[in-house]
Amino acid sequence: MNTRSFDVVVLGGGSGGLAASFRAASHGAKVAMLEPAPLGGTCVNVGCVPKKAMWLAADLAERIALASQLGFDVPAAPQVAWPRLLQRRQRYIDGIHASYRQRLQDTGVAHIAQRGRLLDARTVECDDGTRLHAWHIVIATGSHALKPDLPGAALGGVSDDFFALQAAPARVAIVGGGYIAVELAGVLHGLGSEVTLLVRGQQLLSGFDSEMTAQMAENLRQQGIDVRFGCRVQALERHGGGIRALLQGGPADAVFDTVLFATGRAPSTHGLGLETAGVALDGQGAIAVDAFQNTSVPGVFAVGDVTAQAMLTPVAIAAARRLMDRLYGGQPDARLDYDNVPSVVFSHPPLGSVGLSEEQARARFDTVNTYHSRFRPMLQALGDGQVRTLFKMVCAGVDEKVVGIHLLGEGADEILQGFAVALKAGVTRRQMEDTVAIHPTSAEEVVLMR
Ligand code: FAD
Numbered sequence: 403m404n405t406r407s408f409d410v411v412v413l414g415g416g417s418g419g420l421a422a423s424f425r426a427a428s429h430g431a432k433v434a435m436l437e438p439a440p441l442g443g444t445c446v447n448v449g450c451v452p453k454k455a456m457w458l459a460a461d462l463a464e465r466i467a468l469a470s471q472l473g474f475d476v477p478a479a480p481q482v483a484w485p486r487l488l489q490r491r492q493r494y495i496d497g498i499h500a501s502y503r504q505r506l507q508d509t510g511v512a513h514i515a516q517r518g519r520l521l522d523a524r525t526v527e528c529d530d531g532t533r534l535h536a537w538h539i540v541i542a543t544g545s546h547a548l549k550p551d552l553p554g555a556a557l558g559g560v561s562d563d564f565f566a567l568q569a570a571p572a573r574v575a576i577v578g579g580g581y582i583a584v585e586l587a588g589v590l591h592g593l594g595s596e597v598t599l600l601v602r603g604q605q606l607l608s609g610f611d612s613e614m615t616a617q618m619a620e621n622l623r624q625q626g627i628d629v630r631f632g633c634r635v636q637a638l639e640r641h642g643g644g645i646r647a648l649l650q651g652g653p654a655d656a657v658f659d660t661v662l663f664a665t666g667r668a669p670s671t672h673g674l675g676l677e678t679a680g681v682a683l684d685g686q687g688a689i690a691v692d693a694f695q696n697t698s699v700p701g702v703f704a705v706g707d708v709t710a711q712a713m714l715t716p717v718a719i720a721a722a723r724r725l726m727d728r729l730y731g732g733q734p735d736a737r738l739d740y741d742n743v744p745s746v747v748f749s750h751p752p753l754g755s756v757g758l759s760e761e762q763a764r765a766r767f768d769t770v771n772t773y774h775s776r777f778r779p780m781l782q783a784l785g786d787g788q789v790r791t792l793f794k795m796v797c798a799g800v801d802e803k804v805v806g807i808h809l810l811g812e813g814a815d816e817i818l819q820g821f822a823v824a825l826k827a828g829v830t831r832r833q834m835e836d837t838v839a840i841h842p843t844s845a846e847e848v849v850l851m852r
């Protein structure tokens with residue numbers, strides 16, 4: 403039997419797995435990383451990166467239309483050639499793959515292009531039967547999209563299928579009201595589809611500040627997306643060349659060319675040998691970890707989506723780096739603080755949030771004050787665009803510590819990062835007010851909220 407020995411074996415070469423491997427290697431550890439699929443995992447191949455490419459294209463379409471209003475000699479309703487766009491998107495992703503391959507080589511990480519499963523707390527078996535022994539094993543196998551269990555569900559796709567589209571389908575239904583549903587709705591609308599968003603609840607993005615999500619729903623509708631709340635899909639069936647969705651709540655049925663489910667993701671734990679090795683799952687089917695990414699088995703760790711803690715790339719990366727700093731970098735207390743993680747929903751315009759919603763703050767503190775700014779950004783005003791910006795700040799206690807910042811508007815994705823630092827550092831409303839504005843920008847409104 404072929405057996406090799408390492409200090410650490412990492413399962414998965416996505417955001418968390420790559421970060422763990424590179425950081426461990428930088429501390430001098432001998433690392434093997436198993437990844438059977440293209441390097442970079444969900445984020446690089448079927449997540450953040452291709453999504454942002456499509457978002458940027460949809461954003462450009464919107465800006466070209468505004469430019470036409472301002473007198474530029476461009477079409478008021480620009481069309482994009484999808485083959486060209488997809489070729490550029492792939493070229494960008496190929497560049498990331500190449501840079502990862504180079505880094506793996508430079509850092510001496512052994513990339514094994516196979517799946518692995520645990521035989522025990524110190525042994526991983528590859529698909530070809532090779533056994534890898536290690537002092538430490540890191541599980542970073544990510545998550546996968548879920549489809550609801552309903553008749554005809556196989557006729558619908560998930561976000562992975564969105565990335566396989568070669569052109570904008572004429573009529574698309576997106577089921578769900580979370581991050582992916584909102585993002586795909588905006589992108590497909592911007593790139594030429596007629597989009598219907600089927601949301602089972604009464605609000606988009608549950609867990610976000612409801613005032614912000616109400617404005618988000620208004621924005622989507624204003625753009626021409628058909629947002630239907632309280633609408634459940636009962637079944638899908640073939641209808642000529644299309645798909646008929648049988649609905650509850652609203653019209654009894656509707657026909658679409660493409661149906662995409664964006665109904666959540668589940669940790670990828672199947673076939674990992676977790677039971678054999680004794681690695682426990684939590685109530686949601688994620689690998690249970692403590693604050694230091696330790697699983698129930700000493701020497702076995704888990705990071706990223708497989709632990710279902712804030713399914714975000716920078717979270718997987720940060721958790722992995724701190725784990726390796728702790729194991730190999732002489733930093734025994736290193737761990738990720740999962741509080742106040744900022745994130746952006748790439749809608750049009752985007753929604754950036756950090757900290758607590760007003761609802762969460764009121765449940766936690768006796769004194770809560772909120773401050774707002776609502777305005778039409780200058781380019782929208784110049785081009786007769788109707789999309790408005792809503793900024794909101796949530797403050798708690800007598801000293802008005804800022805506990806939540808929510809920005810829905812052009813540039814929110816780029817503005818939020820700096821304010822996330824301030825919030826994490828404990829900024830108060832007074833300190834925000836004391837900061838001189840930068841004029842004329844949208845960002846200045848963050849320090850001018852009333
Ligand atoms: P992954 O990146 O999924 O990597 C897991 C890897 O493990 C995979 O490559 C898989 O092939 C491999 N693997 C699985 N089983 C095994 C095995 N047995 N052996 C070896 N390898 C195995 N996050 C953001 O922060 N910003 C965004 O804009 C954003 N947009 C997104 C858009 C979409 C459509 C989706 C689906 C997700 C998005 N995310 C975004 C979330 C982000 O992609 C994930 O949080 C992140 O990729 C998680 O990293 P990970 O390392 O835990 O898992």
Ligand code: NDP
Nearest residue numbers: 550578579580581582583602603608664665666667713746
């Ligand atoms: P979310 O958890 O964000 O949203 C899932 C949505 O599906 C919710 O609206 C939920 O409704 C709805 N839903 C669940 N089950 C059903 C069902 N059976 N029928 C109808 N609707 C259903 O998951 P996503 O799939 O959108 O995204 C997964 C994760 O990926 C996100 O949580 C995020 O962490 C990450 N991500 C991050 C992005 C970013 O940073 N920009 C972009 C994309 C993904 P209800 O609220 O009623 O439960």
